[in-house]
Amino acid sequence: MSTDNTPRPPKGLGPLAKREMRFAYMLLLPTFLIVLSVVLFPLFANVWISFKPVTLGDLRAPSILVNERLMGDIEAAGDEADIRYRIRNSSRQSDIADVFMTDTLPASLEVRAIDDRCTLDGVALACDLGDYEAGKREDIIVRVAATQAFIDAPTNVKDTDPVFEFIPENILTNGDFTLDNFRKVFNASDFWQVLWASMYYTIAGTVGALVMGLFAAQLMNMTFRGRSFLRGLYLSPYVAPVIAVAVAWVLLLDPGPGGTLNALLIQLGVIDGPISFLGQRKADISILGMTFEFPVALTVVIIFEIWRYFPLAMLFILARMQSVSTDIYEAAEIDGATPLQQFRFISLPQLMGIMAVLFLLRFIWTFNKFDDIFLLTGGAAGTRTLTVNVYEQAFAVSNLGAGAAVAVVVFLILLVFSVTFFKFSPEDDA
Amino acid sequence: MSRFGNIFYLCLLFGALWGAIWTILITLLALFISGELFQPQVTAGALAGLITAGVLTGLPPERRSVGLRALCGFVFILVLTIASGATPLGLPLSIYSFGQLVFILITAWITVQSIHLTALGFGPGSERRYNIEVICLRFIKGFGLVAFTIAVALPFFIMVMMSLKNQQLLLSNPLDFSLNFSQGARALFRSYIELFTQYNFGTFMLNSAIVSVATVCITLFFAVPGAYAVARLKFPGQHFLSRSILLIYMVPMIVLVIPLYAIFSQMGMRNTLWGLMLVYPATTIPVALYMLQGYFRGIPAELEEAGLMDGLTRLNVIRKITLPLALPALGSVALYVFMIAWNEFLFALMFLDSVDLYTLSRGINELQSSEVPRQHLMAGAVIATVPVLTLFLWFERFLVSGLTAGSVKG
Structure with missing residues (x-):
């Protein structure tokens, strides 16, 4: 007997498993469709637009566009005149294909001659006008003669509007491609400055929010009266709408009369005159005889970022801290470890995992951040990051293509970060 | 061994620091509330704190009774007044006398209390490193609490106070946040009333509510089945999906905004609330799915199998067993998605052109660019903040556990 009779697991999926699979795919289909159409397709479309010369x-x-007129004097039956259709393409950039015009002529006018692209069926005029390239204009003339009925009751030829059918060229789907957008982005004099601002903002904002979150989590880990109130308060920068807190900060930091922080610092005698926190690009600071250029506005924007996102780090670090068993601290206590040693050798190692995950996520999200800077400074005074630049190019300069090109750069940098991070990061334990 | 050791000297240092900190803070508070131009007497406050700490922590812990602390408070006031030349808040006591008295009492009480809590349980003698660290950490944590609280609360405080003032008063003395209650509630809340009557804020709020609630419903409707499938059903690609779904969340909104703007413009969907109701769920569904699948995994599969054995269909199992058990998670995801949709700014800015479609974020942005008086801008900010903050704080515990169990968001 050479046949092998040992039982084997069935190959492929059984009918039950297949049903389960189909059911699972059915449940996931709506999610898949909406993500595909609103996230993945636009991602692709963005790359497409970045190679196209498109403006807003x-x-x-x-x-x-058409202008219809009756040209010539009609005084008696039999007088001849022209109906003139002055037709043009509204765009100076895009072509229009297959223009087809139909119109109804007054019955009281007798048609003598028509353009040879037109046909006449009773009173219905139909003209196949072909393609209109950008900016083209032409006249279509219909020669008519008046009948007695027209003299008795003159009708205006404009009473019936000509109807057009045509295929407009879609600037987004046509075949024009260009590398100008990318040339423009990389050749811009401030490209490296923008990239530097982005990186400084991202790194300082992420690290700052993490450190502050760690500190706040230590505070919230104590037991005291009013703790839950304070925790709610500390979370509010994160929960409140960005526009609300941004306008509050703008007024708080206002250098003009009515700016609270400047008035406060002057009252305390810390500064002599108001500082334009969000409008000053650089301040020279000398330490030990060396002069440093300190980016004022960018740093203030980073402080805002830290202020707004430390609650998130606090929340996650606190959750992790509260899940650490107290035994280990009791043991350390017995061994005579001081509070700082306990923090350094017990808490910190336990928190490293969540801190790494938070760093990774916050890093990417901070890099992606647009609203905060846009609302605080609009990208002025050296705070223009790559994301603000996308908006600036696409909607302020109205060059969609260039904006999309910057967005592609943003996405590529992000991709590099993500791949690097996920390669070197530990398994997530968030 | 001498009676006074390192702990005592540390307490003197922290006493001086607490004295200085509270003198500055309470003086500024007095300035904000009264509008009088008080000047913090930092040196006098530090000296007063130092001497008070000397009296209080020079005694063994068991003798620091309430009476003694009251006496210390008196010492603090005395030193502060003498050292500042009878101007403890920087102005002669004849101005705003009663108020000054109250604020000085508050300063004294809170300084003594801070010193007392810092030195709680420690005599003035020498201690080993462990207890020195304990005392230092107490001070650092106390200081941290004060600093964090002020840093977090100040912008919100400014927001509320400015919304109740008027522009002329704010410009003439930007530090005067005193409220004039005698003018009656109508005048006090004038900017709020005007926003609702003249600036369409009622409509904006309704639009925000419609978009946010719709986003929550659509998100849950899509994410619940998806999360269930990823958590419970076996299919090729399950593992990949459960790990990669969050990657969608890493895609920057700003990269999506240009193509969506272009496509929605050409489809005539740009200047509509429907457009937002399509875009917002697409960005929230992945994270909702991720959070929910984590929670669904935690529900014992045996419960569902029992339902299946009893003849329920899969859909009925989800409806009658899984969903009721996942109610807390559903609640937190709903709240979280509501928060994202309510606060969203970028797409509201890019998509909405007609005033009657504005959401609150878009409406406030319009106020900001049209140079309305500050109190209107701040009132708008308060109107946008209060609903979402109230909801959040109300369900905070709910949300926090759900949020940290599943995922994170920026």
């Missing part, structure tokens, strides 16, 4: 104005599709 091009989004309005071109269309056919």
Whole structure:
């Protein structure tokens, strides 16, 4: 007997497993579709747009404009005149294909001659006008003669509007491609400055929020009256709408009359005159005879970022701290470890995992952040990061293509970060 | 061994620091509330704190009774007044006398209390390193609490106070946050009333509410089945999905905004609330799915199997067993998604052009660019903040456990 009779697991999926699989895919399908259409497809579309010469104005599709007039004097039956259709392409950049016009002529006018692209069926005029390239204009003339009915009751040829059918060229889907957008982005004089601001903002904002979050978590880990109130308070920068806290900060830091912080510092005698916290690019600071250029506005924006996101770090670090068993601290206590030693040798190692995960996520999110800087400074005074630059190019300069090119740069840098991080990070234990 | 050791000297140092800190803070508080231009007497406060600490912590812990602390408070006031030349808050006592008295009492009480808590249980003698660290950490933590609280609360304080003042008063004395209650509630809340009557804030709020609630519903409707599938059902790609779904969340909104702007413009969906109701769920579904699948995994599978044995279909198992058990998680995810949608700014800015479609974020941005008086801007900020903050604090414990169990968000 050479046949092998040992039982084996069935190959592939059994009918039950198949049903389960189909059911699972069905449940996931809606999610998949919406993510595909609103996230993945636009990601691809962004790359596409970055290679196209598109400005904000091009989004309005071109269309056919027409002006219809009766030219010539009609005084008696039999007088001849022209109906003139002056037709043009509204756009100076985009072509329009397959223009087709139909119109109803007044029955009281007798048609003598028509353009050879037109056909006449009773009173219905139909003209196949072909393609209109950008900016093209032309006249279509219909020669008519008046009948007695027209003299008795003159009708205006404009009473019936000509109807057009045409295929406008879509600037987004046509075949024009260019590398100008990327050339423009990389050749911009401030590209490296923008990149540097992005990195400084991201790194300082992330580390600051983590350190402050760690400190706040230590405070919230104590037991005292009013702790839950304070915890709620500490979470509020994160929960409140960004626009609300941003306008509050802008007024708080206002260098003009009415700016609270400047007035406060002057009252305390710390400064002599108001400082434009959000408008000053650099301040020279000399330490030990050496002069440093201190980026004022960028640092203030980073402080805002830390202020707004330390609660998140606090929340996660606190959750991790409270899940550490107290036995280990009791043992350390018996061994005579001081509070700082306990923090250094027990708490910190336990928190490293969550801190690493938080660093990774916050790093990426801070790099992605747009609203905070946009609302505080609008990207002025050396605070223009890559994400603000996307907006600036696409909507302030109205060059969608260039904006998309910056967005591609943002995405590529992010991809490099993510791959690096996920390669070197420990298994997530968030 | 001498009666006074390292602990005593540390207490003197911290006493001086507490004295200085509280003198500055309470003086500024007095300045904000009264509008009088008080000047913090830092040196006098530090000296007063130092001497008070000397009296209080020079005695053994068991003798620091309430009476003694009251006496110490008196010492503090005495030293502060003498050292500042009878101007403990920087102005002669004849101005705003009763108020000054109250604020000086508060300063004395809180300084003594801070010193007492810092030195709690320690005599003035020498101690080993462990207890020195304990005392130092007490001070650092106490100082941390004060610093964090002020840093967090100040912008919100400014927001609320400015919304109740008027521009002329604010410009003439920006530190005067005293409220004039005699003008009646109508005048006090004038900027709020005007925002609702003249600036369409009622509509904005309604729009925000519609978009946020719709986003929550759509997100849950999509994410619950998806999360269930990822958590419970076996299918090829399950592991990959459960790990990679969060990657969607790493995609920057700013990268999506240009294509979505272009496509929605051409489809005529840009200047509509529907557009937002499509975009917001797409960004929240992945994170909601991730949070929910974590929670679903924690529900014992035996419960569902029992339901299946009893003849329920899968859908009915989800509806009758899983969902009721996952209610806390659903609640926290809903609240969290609501918060994201309510606070969202970028797409509201890019998509909405007509005033009657504005959400609150968009409406406030419009106020900011149209140079309205400050109190209106701040009132708008308060109106946008209060609903989401109230909801959040109300359900905080709920949310926090759900949020940390599943995922994180920026």
